[in-house]
Amino acid sequence: MAATPAWPPRSAPRLFVAQQLAVGAMVALDGNAANYLSRVMRVAPGDAVILCDDATGEWAARVVEAGKRSVTLEAVERLRPREDMPDFWLCPALLKKDRFDLVLEKATELGVRRIQPVITRRCVADKLNAERVRAIVTEAAEQCARTALPELGEPAKLEALLRDWPADRALFFADELGGVPAAQAFSGSTGPAALLIGPEGGFDDTERELLRAHRQVKPITLGPRILRGETAAIAATALWMGVQGDWNK
Known part of the structure; x- marks a missing residue:
């Protein structure tokens, strides 16, 4: 039996967002962020994206909608808390x-x-x-x-x-x-x-x-x-x- 692929994959794109994240939070991106995901990374509904909010930490999100000018994602689970950087x-x-x-x-x-x-x-x-x-x-x-x-x-x-x-x-x-x-x-x-x-x-x-x-x-x-x-x-x-x-x- 083939192994189940890891989710989110290590190759998933990473982005910082201004919105504070939580399970089920919907994140709507436009501008450069949306362009990067849709035209450079070519994400499609169901694909994984790693989001960070500089407050709660790192989250796995799933693409809900992917248009040329906007991308909507849903935060699924927190992967890591916000790290404490050396002082x-x-x-x-x-x-x-x-x-x-x-x-x-x-x-x-x-x-x-x-x-x-x-x-x-x-x-x-x-x-x-x-x-x-x-x-x-x-x-x-x-x-x-x-x-x-x-x-x-x-x-x-x-x-x-x-x-x-x-x-x-x-x-x-x-x-x-x-x-x-x-x-x-x-x-x-x-x-x-x-x-x-x-x-x-x-x-x-x-x-x-x-x-x-x-x-x-x-x-x-x-x-x-x-x-x-x-x-x-x-x-x-x-x-x-x-x-x-x-x-x-």
Whole structure:
């Protein structure tokens, strides 16, 4: 006798939806989401789709109607509760658009809980398109099977960020002039943490002095080579996840 195929199949498409889900909830999709399901994935009534609502978790849904411009699904069962992401924030200085897009995407895939963009004196940009940022991290979360979207902060100037910094959260500062080796610093730290990465031109002397004078800031080094901002953000985040995050669970 042939084995019964698993349901939902691992190949089922994944989408985040704004609606909070429950057993029997009907979800009507249009726009890009409907186009993706109907024209790219070519779903038909009865097919499975994985839905996440960033509140209750991950759900198996069944396609009820599939049109060219709209798709209706019914939530059938919850597969996983919303995951508790490691308490790690990434605070990257704004970079050129394509490079910052990469940081957003990879930070989401790596499991960052919050992305807090920072504006420094040498930043080449001072604002972000919030809708575009949300689309990038949502697509990345769908691709890597996260059930929780990262929190997104509004871009903040460095001085304001430090002024309002929570007293219980360590802020690792990747300083190209040196500090404690990152792996050593991460291993010796407990509790909530964050990582600050500078812009293409690095931090200026005034910013560096301000950072090193802050009681929650811990200067670290990411090795003997000078890394691009996007490389430093991705590499250091991956290192923290391996040392203190959820990679070894």
